[in-house]
Amino acid sequence: MSRSLWRQASSEAKLLLIGIPVAIWTLLPIYHLVLFALSPRGQAVTGKLWPDHPTLDNFAVVFHQEHHYLLHFWKQLWNSVLIAVAAGAITLCIATAAAFAISRLRVRGGRTIMNLALFTYFIPAAFLAVPMYKTMGNYGLLNSQWALILAMVTIATPYAIWVLKQASDKLPLELDEAARIDGATPLQLFRLVYLPLMLPSMVAVGTYALLLAWNEYLYAFLLLSDDRSTTLGVALGSFLSADDSPWELLMATGLLYALPPAAIYYAFKRYMVSGLTAGAVKS
Amino acid sequence: MAAVSFREVEKSFGATKVIHGIGFDIADGEFTVLVGPSGCGKSTLLRMLAGLEEISGGTIAIDGHVVNDIESKDRDIAMVFQSYALYPHMTVADNMGFSLRLRKADPALTKERVGHAAKILNLVPYLARYPRELSGGQRQRVAMGRAIVRDPKVFLFDEPLSNLDAKLRVAMRAEIKALHQRLKTTTVYVTHDQVEAMTMADRIVVMQDGRIEQIGTPLELYDHPANLFVAQFIGSPAMNVVTGTIRRTADDAWVDADGGGRWPLGSSASGSDGTRVAYGVRPSDLGVAAGARSIPAEVIVVEPTGAETELLVRVGTNEIVVVVHGRPNAEPGATVPLTVDPNAIHLFDPTSGQTLS
Numbered sequence: 001m002s003r004s005l006w007r008q009a010s011s012e013a014k015l016l017l018i019g020i021p022v023a024i025w026t027l028l029p030i031y032h033l034v035l036f037a038l039s040p041r042g043q044a045v046t047g048k049l050w051p052d053h054p055t056l057d058n059f060a061v062v063f064h065q066e067h068h069y070l071l072h073f074w075k076q077l078w079n080s081v082l083i084a085v086a087a088g089a090i091t092l093c094i095a096t097a098a099a100f101a102i103s104r105l106r107v108r109g110g111r112t113i114m115n116l117a118l119f120t121y122f123i124p125a126a127f128l129a130v131p132m133y134k135t136m137g138n139y140g141l142l143n144s145q146w147a148l149i150l151a152m153v154t155i156a157t158p159y160a161i162w163v164l165k166q167a168s169d170k171l172p173l174e175l176d177e178a179a180r181i182d183g184a185t186p187l188q189l190f191r192l193v194y195l196p197l198m199l200p201s202m203v204a205v206g207t208y209a210l211l212l213a214w215n216e217y218l219y220a221f222l223l224l225s226d227d228r229s230t231t232l233g234v235a236l237g238s239f240l241s242a243d244d245s246p247w248e249l250l251m252a253t254g255l256l257y258a259l260p261p262a263a264i265y266y267a268f269k270r271y272m273v274s275g276l277t278a279g280a281v282k283s
Numbered sequence: 284m285a286a287v288s289f290r291e292v293e294k295s296f297g298a299t300k301v302i303h304g305i306g307f308d309i310a311d312g313e314f315t316v317l318v319g320p321s322g323c324g325k326s327t328l329l330r331m332l333a334g335l336e337e338i339s340g341g342t343i344a345i346d347g348h349v350v351n352d353i354e355s356k357d358r359d360i361a362m363v364f365q366s367y368a369l370y371p372h373m374t375v376a377d378n379m380g381f382s383l384r385l386r387k388a389d390p391a392l393t394k395e396r397v398g399h400a401a402k403i404l405n406l407v408p409y410l411a412r413y414p415r416e417l418s419g420g421q422r423q424r425v426a427m428g429r430a431i432v433r434d435p436k437v438f439l440f441d442e443p444l445s446n447l448d449a450k451l452r453v454a455m456r457a458e459i460k461a462l463h464q465r466l467k468t469t470t471v472y473v474t475h476d477q478v479e480a481m482t483m484a485d486r487i488v489v490m491q492d493g494r495i496e497q498i499g500t501p502l503e504l505y506d507h508p509a510n511l512f513v514a515q516f517i518g519s520p521a522m523n524v525v526t527g528t529i530r531r532t533a534d535d536a537w538v539d540a541d542g543g544g545r546w547p548l549g550s551s552a553s554g555s556d557g558t559r560v561a562y563g564v565r566p567s568d569l570g571v572a573a574g575a576r577s578i579p580a581e582v583i584v585v586e587p588t589g590a591e592t593e594l595l596v597r598v599g600t601n602e603i604v605v606v607v608h609g610r611p612n613a614e615p616g617a618t619v620p621l622t623v624d625p626n627a628i629h630l631f632d633p634t635s636g637q638t639l640s
Contacts, residue, residue, distance in 0.1 A: 077485035174368035177335050182382035182429070192381075196372040 002172040025277055027059075033258070036251030048091050058252035067249055069239050072227050078225075080214060080231040087152035088210030092202060093158035094153065099198075100190055102161075110193055114165060117158035125155050126218060133222050139158070149221040152216060156209040163208075169199035170198070203271040212239055232257050284437035285346030285359075285469055286311045288334065293340030294327055294493075299329055301494045309486075312467045314460075318480040319490035319516075326441055330492075333362050333439050346436055356385075361430035362439040365446060367422045368385065368413040376401075376410040379428045393432075400431040403462070404564045408618050420451045427462065438463075440472040444479065452537075456482055477517050489513050505534020510637035514629055519592065520604045524563045526633050531556040537576075547576040549594070549625035555640060560639065561631040566593070566606040568627035571613065577620035579604075582613045596621065627637045 011127040028048075036044045038054040039116075048241040059068075065073045102110035128256075132151050179189045217233050224230040234258065263270065287309040294302035302324045311316045313549065317325040330336040332343055334355030342349045349360050361382075369378050376397050377384075383393040385418065401407045402423040414422055423443060430438055440459070444452045462482050463470055480487045481501045489496040489504065489512075497509040501517075508514035508522075515521045527540040529548070536548040538560060546562050554560060564609055571594070580596035587593075587610060592603040594613060596622065611620050630639040 088595075170366065172366060174364045174366050175370065177333075178357075178362070178368035178429075179363060179370075179381075180335070180355045181333060181360065181362050183385040185356075188385060191383075194369055 004224075005060075011105035028182070033251050033255050036248050037255045039193065039248055041248055048154060058248045059256070061249060062252050062256065069235070069246065070253065071233070073232070073253070076232040077227055077256075079145060080233065081230065081260075083148050083152070083209045083220075083231060084214040085146075086149045087156065088206045090149065090153045091156045091160050091209035092206040095164050095205060096156075096195075096198065096202060098161045099168050100194055103190070104171075104194060105164050105186060114162065117161050119159040128155075129218055130223055132219065136167045136223055141223075143226050143229050145224070145229060148213070148216070148220055151219045151223060152209070152213040153177055155231060156212050158210060159193035160205045162182050164198065164201055168198060171197055200271045203233060203268050207264055207268050213266065214261055229232055287343045287437060287469060289328075289341070290344070290472055290525055291341035292331065292338060292343060293338065294324070294326070294331060295339045297477040300493065302331075302339075303497065304325055304465045305490075305493075305495055306341070306497055307488060309469060309471065309496065312469055314472065314474045314485045315488060316474060316480040316486075316625065317488050317490060318474055318483035319496075324493040325473045325475075325490050328410075329441055329471060332471060334358050340523065344421045358398045359436045361433040361435040361437075362441065363423075363426045363430055363443045364608075365442040367414075367426040367446075369422055370392040370423055373412055375406060375409050375417070375428075376412055376424050378414065378425055379432045381429065382433050388573075394510055396432045396434075397428075403431065403459075403465070404428050410556055420455060421445050423455055424458075427459070431462075431466070436466050436469065438470040440470065443472075444476075445544075453613050460508060460638050478519060481517065487517075489516060490630075505620040507638075508629065509638055511561060511563070511588070511631045514631070514638075518565055520566045522559050522563045522565050522629070523569075523601075523603045524609065524631075525598075525603075526561050527558070529556060529560055530560045536587055538553075540599060540601060541602040544578050545576075546578065546603065546628075547623055547625045549628065551626070551632065552628070554630060559633050561633045561636070563625055563631060564627065566604040568624045569603070569607075570606040570622045570624075571605065571607055571611045571619050571621050573620045574622045576625070577622045580621045582615050582617050582619055585613055585615060594619075 018242045035049075035051070037058055038056070039051040040053060040055050040057065043053075043205040044050055050184050060068055062073055065071055098113070101107045102113060132154075135277065136142050139147075141150070175193060175197075176189060182218075215233065217237065218230075220231045221237065224234065227235070230252070236254055237249060239245050252253070288306075290306050291309075292302055292305045293300065296568065305328065312395045315410060317328060323501060331338050332345075334350070334353065336393070338351050342351055344350065345358060345360070362378050370381065373381065374396075378395045380393040381479070383396065398407070400412055403532050404427060406421070406424055406428055409417060409425075414425065417425065426443070443459070444455050447455060450592065456479060459472075466609055472479075472483065484501055486498060486500055487504055491512055496516075497504060497513045500508075508517065511524065515524065525538075525540040525542065525544065525546065527538040527544075527546065530537055530539050536550075536552060538546040538548060540546055540562065544562075548554075563592055576617055580598045582594060582596050583602070584595040585592065586595075590608065592607050592610055592613075596603050596605055596619065604623070611619075632639055
């Protein structure tokens with residue numbers, strides 16, 4: 001009894017030994033984010049663990065765009081939303097259709113496409129930044145939000161196809177056959193049987209693509225140079241271009257920028273875990 | 284309702300031929316069972332009829348129309364799958380009405396047809412439930428309901444009872460048969476279980492290795508098997524077969540089994556003295572009683588099942604199964620006299636396996 005208790009305690013101690021540093025490592029930046037955002041100007045760096053007079057003034061400055069770094073805050077936030085939602089939606093459309101065609105309709109060359117999709121992950125996205133810049137320039141899309149949307153779709157789609165293909169392989173083939181005998185055309189099969197059953201995986205993949213685009217910095221920085229067309233992520237980076245950066249405004253804006261992904265993640269948490277691991281193990 | 288005909292039907296997967304020129308007819312309203320060991324091609328044949336597999340050669344016709352190039356949905360068939368293949372996101376009513384919905388049928392008509400099928404299958408209380416909320420037998424009935432609502436020319440069943448437990452299987456067997464007697468729709472039913480085939484079929488098609496071994500009514504196959512394969516496949520427990528040589532004297536005829544044992548022949552048995560034969564006798568045509576032509580056998584295992592007792596005995600080196608009514612006084616290790624009904628035995632050519640007449 002005591003032996004097993006000891007073993008249990010020691011294994012929990014090991015977990016704690018790993019867990020506590022990881023928790024500190026993760027929470028410390030968030031703590032700083034909140035600390036700076038709530039501190040009056042100049043007070044955050046005084047070494048106190050919590051400001052004497054926490055204030056929401058920084059948020060008011062951000063919301064009223066009362067600083068020259070924040071002149072386009074609402075426009076840039078809207079750009080981020082637009083680009084993330086568009087990239088998520090387009091990725092989802094392409095990946096779902098591709099997964100359906102490859103996994104259910106068994107189109108010729110499906111295997112090759114899957115292998116190519118996997119192959120794209122041998123090339124880091126950063127390597128493609130310059131070619132992508134050149135390509136978007138050729139199409140005349142530089143400084144247009146379409147450039148970033150298309151780039152994000154390009155990067156997210158292979159993984160999305162891979163995950164959705166694996167997930168749709170798990171649906172029994174008899175369902176398609178039953179629907180075919182019941183009189184369904186491929187499009188009806190897609191709409192009435194396939195989509196409803198794939199919904200959990202699609203939520204997960206759509207969220208993945210959306211967050212990928214929301215968090216993107218490098219491509220957004222390269223492809224969108226005008227203050228009015230760029231995303232909030234890039235705008236945050238530009239705070240650091242001056243020597244006397246307004247840290248408390250940077251952190252307040254950063255905190256606002258971090259809220260939507262957190263909210264989305266919590267809303268779709270149960271789909272994320274089951275959806276993204278669905279393809280992980282072939283059962 | 285419609286007749287179905289297969290003409291020289293072939294199927295290849297790449298270079299592998301799995302169906303070798305099969306031809307037979309199914310009459311309008313007939314309940315036909317395709318039976319055979321796994322891998323014999325029975326499911327493939329059914330799927331070709333359903334339009335789920337392409338036909339590599341020959342023709343399949345439903346109601347006189349060749350359907351080789353007609354899509355599944357236009358063949359006017361309904362299929363019940365082994366896994367039921369119910370749409371998990373639809374209620375029972377939606378599952379059953381799905382085919383009519385695809386045909387853009389009047390919702391009132393759909394509701395009426397679904398209600399009618401649900402009444403036949405005792406599914407009325409479950410119409411608003413989802414498949415995951417049903418038991419195996421209920422799911423099975425929903426799958427059948429989906430087929431009934433279609434009112435198709437032909438019902439196809441692909442091993443529909445394999446996923447059910449033994450008791451439910453027997454109950455559903457009777458239900459499917461009663462349903463057929465009520466609707467009189469031409470039915471093609473695939474199973475590997477010869478008991479299902481025997482109990483349900485108007486006619487059985489026995490298949491092996493992509494070929495038909497024999498077609499006939501259940502009792503024709505049981506009483507007059509065309510060859511050793513059918514003889515041993517149909518009937519449970521399987522027919523006992525020993526190989527040996529025919530011996531004839533002026534007033535007696537028997538088979539000297541290779542492993543030992545003198546197996547009596549009836550007066551009508553053909554074959555001259557010295558002919559090599561496979562001698563088959565069903566376990567129920569053997570008895571334990573002393574007689575002039577009885578064979579001494581050593582009891583190995585006694586399996587009482589209540590009304591009947593199954594004995595595994597050894598005659599020479601051959602192991603023989605005997606089914607006797609009642610509870611014979613036999614102990615493992617004892618020697619009992621085995622009697623054979625000489626007019627119930629079957630003789631086969633030992634090399635080709637064909638029945639000798």
